[in-house]
Amino acid sequence: MANNLNVEYLKGKVIDLDKMLPEVRVFAPATVANMICGFDILGFAVEQPGDEVIMRRKEQPGVTIKQITGDDGRLPLDPSKNTVSACVQYLLQALNIASKVGVEIELHKHMPIGSGLGSSAASTVAGLFAINVMLGSPLTKEELLPFCVEGERLACGTGHADNVAPALYGGITLIRGNEPLDVISIPSPKELVAAVVFPQVDVPTRDARQLIKDKVLLKDAVTQWGNIAGLVAALFMEDYDLIARSMKDILIEPTRAILIPQFYEMKEIALQHGALSFGISGSGPSVVAITRDEQIAKNIADRIQAHLKENEIESFGYVSKVNVEGPRVLN
Amino acid sequence: MANNLNVEYLKGKVIDLDKMLPEVRVFAPATVANMICGFDILGFAVEQPGDEVIMRRKEQPGVTIKQITGDDGRLPLDPSKNTVSACVQYLLQALNIASKVGVEIELHKHMPIGSGLGSSAASTVAGLFAINVMLGSPLTKEELLPFCVEGERLACGTGHADNVAPALYGGITLIRGNEPLDVISIPSPKELVAAVVFPQVDVPTRDARQLIKDKVLLKDAVTQWGNIAGLVAALFMEDYDLIARSMKDILIEPTRAILIPQFYEMKEIALQHGALSFGISGSGPSVVAITRDEQIAKNIADRIQAHLKENEIESFGYVSKVNVEGPRVLN
Known part of the structure; x- marks a missing residue:
């Protein structure tokens, strides 16, 4: 297998292919990685936007892409190059059923690519969640996660979990460490509402990462980890004032x-x-405003979008609570 | 006032000196700052060791030091130079009663100086807690904290709160930020037991700080703040495995x-x-082992002390739960 997956933990999983579903439709959410102060470790899922995958069982073994919409033709239809189909194929291989199972995928992207909203993560999570549901959910979310991370490695060059973890688990997630991957779900304060605005300008993730200096002042790191610790405490305590003081x-x-x-x-x-x-x-x-009121969030999204329009920048705006469910089967 | 205190928040406090107690004895605990992964932001108080202050009311206004024990003559008896008496005097001045109140202080140090256990913090907190109790507890712990920090500035040259905050509040404390000071109490998992060993070698705090580089790799900072966030989450979740994974x-x-x-x-x-x-x-x-069992902690302290003795290093060992109370009045 041409991937970085260690699938020893799937040994012994038995799949009853007679019970495999003929079709499933899955939505997986966009995600706000970093959660402002928690670079590379924190993130949360939103109610919208998100991507949709329709997966159908086929007689012929193998994974094919039937259709992709909403990507302006930017994503590959070749199933070995498309991260969604590639990851689904990895999962079938890991379960030793790749020679017996055929599926065809429709991917409907309802959010912009390269927006900073975890676009590739939402697609990958939707695809992997869909195949898992079709197979009778043999894998837990913890067991699915490494396949999602592998999708990020294919899509972005590095296997960060900061978008796929919240997209898959829902809610707010903490990546404590990457080797081995250690993801912890953090409580989502009920009143949090995010206003997300995507200004239609191009900022490739790789460029955005390269701009960052590889060394930082220790005193600044201490300030940052004080805020990170404050935010984690605030989320457990549902302390909105402390959230505001910490999210810097x-x-x-x-x-x-x-x-x-x-x-x-x-x-x-x-x-x-x-x-x-x-x-x-x-x-x-994309930028995000964190509020504790839907009307406030809507007003902020509207005002920011109006301001961007005055400056001749088109944008999309989304207002959403934290999505504690993660991916879900539609209909 | 020759200090950095802004005492506006004490305006309007009225002290009834007729009700002032004639004498009070206070214990304040040693503290483990940093809590291994949380440099400059986390810390916890222990049951022992700690310092003891006996404070007695005197006719003559002013703060005097009657006696200091356990310091091998290293601490100044001059009340303007001793941080305990200086901080008590600051508090009396801030309350506008310095010209009317006289107290004499006995300081009994039951822990080594320069040990990395917050020796100066324990003394200062004991002194300030004692004068506050004698005056009928007009100040909350939040209101006492800036005076404790000022004591650290006098003792160590910098006003870090990472020892005084847990010594005063008890339990585990997080310094989210220093300007303004923002201290958050974090829950203490019930089963935590610390084994603290002080090897009798000299490591002045200033030298220990100067050795640290002022720049760090961002990727290392990310690893560190993942662990810090993991530890804070683990303390709220009482998840001992996660504590172990995070405290690095x-x-x-x-x-x-x-x-x-x-x-x-x-x-x-x-x-x-x-x-x-x-x-x-x-x-x-001083070094600290974190355990979830008193026998394990005792065994570790004993073995470490025996190992140090084999290497001709004398040491003190202390086994203690997290002290959730902080300073307390004795008898």
Whole structure:
């Protein structure tokens, strides 16, 4: 298998192919990685946007892509190059049923690619969740996660779990460590509402990462980890004031904000209109305002979008609670 | 006032000096700053060792030191230079009663100075807690904290709160930020037992700090804050396995361990005999093993002390649960 997967833990899983479902439709959510202060470790899933996968069983073994919509033709239809089909194939191989199972995939992207909203993660998670459901859910989410991370490695060059973990588990997730992968679900305060705005400018993840310096001042790192620890405590305590005091990124935002037009103007709008915090979603260019009220979130999204329009930047806006479910079967 | 205190928040406090107690005896605990992975932000109080202050009301206004024991003559008896008396005087000045109140202080140190166990913090907290109790407890712990921090500034040159916060509040504390000071109490898992060993070698805090590089790799900082976030989550979830996985210091320990003889041998002893984690207490040379069983902790302390003795290093050992109370009035 041309991948980095260690699938020893799947040994002994028995799949009854007679019970395999003929078709399943799955939605998997977009995600806000980093959660402003928690670079590379924190993230949360949103209710919308997200991607949809329709998977159908076929007589002929193998995984094929029937159709992709919403990607402006940017994603490969070749099943060995498309990360969704490749990961589904890895899973079938790991379960020793690749020679017996055929599926065809429709991928309907309902969110922009390269937006900083975990676009590839949502597609991969939708695909892997779909095949797992079709097979009678033999794998737990913990067991599915390594396949999702492998999808990120194919899509982005590095196997970060900061988007796939919240997309798959739902809610707020912490990546404590990567070797071995250690993901912890953190409670989601009930009143949190995120206003996400995607300004239609191009910020490739690789460029956004390369801009970041590889060394930081220890005193700045201490400030950052004080805020991270404060945020984790605040999420457990459901302390919205502490969330606001903690969700500050002094290390990454100053660099990445350079690539996002109108960033500080958007931040001012958000904070002036009641946001607890405002920052970059993932590597951007999407931005996120954290609020504790849906009306406040809607107002902020509207004002930011209006401001971008005045500056001739088209955008999409999404208002959403934390999505504690993660992927779900539709209909 | 020759200090850094802003005491506006005490405006309007009224003290009834007729009700002032004639004498009070207070114990304040030693503290394990950093809690292994949380450099400059986390810390916890222990049941023992700790310092004791006996404070008596005097006719003559002013703060005097009657006696200090257990310090081998290293602490100043001049009340303007001794941090305990100086901080008590600051508090009386802040309350506008310095010209009317006289107290005399006995300080009985039951722990070594320069040990990495928050020796100065325990004394300062004991003194300030004592005067507050004598005055009828007009100040909350939150209101006392800035005076304790000022004591650390006098004693150590910098006003870190990472020892005084847990010594004053008890339990486990998080310093989210320093400007303004933002301290959060974190739940203490019931089964945690610390084995603390102080090897009698000299590691001045200032030297231990100067050894640390002022820049760190971002990827190491990410590893560290993943562990910090994991530890905070684990403390809320009372998840001892996660505590063990998270309590690792890849940034500071490798440098500070150089100053502590037999550090890695002690670490091996602790981890081989059931410790969840092992590391440096504060800036050392004291070390701490975190366990979830008193017998395991005692065994580890004994074995480490025996190992040090074989290497001709005298030591003190202390086994203690997390002290959730903080300072307390004795008898």
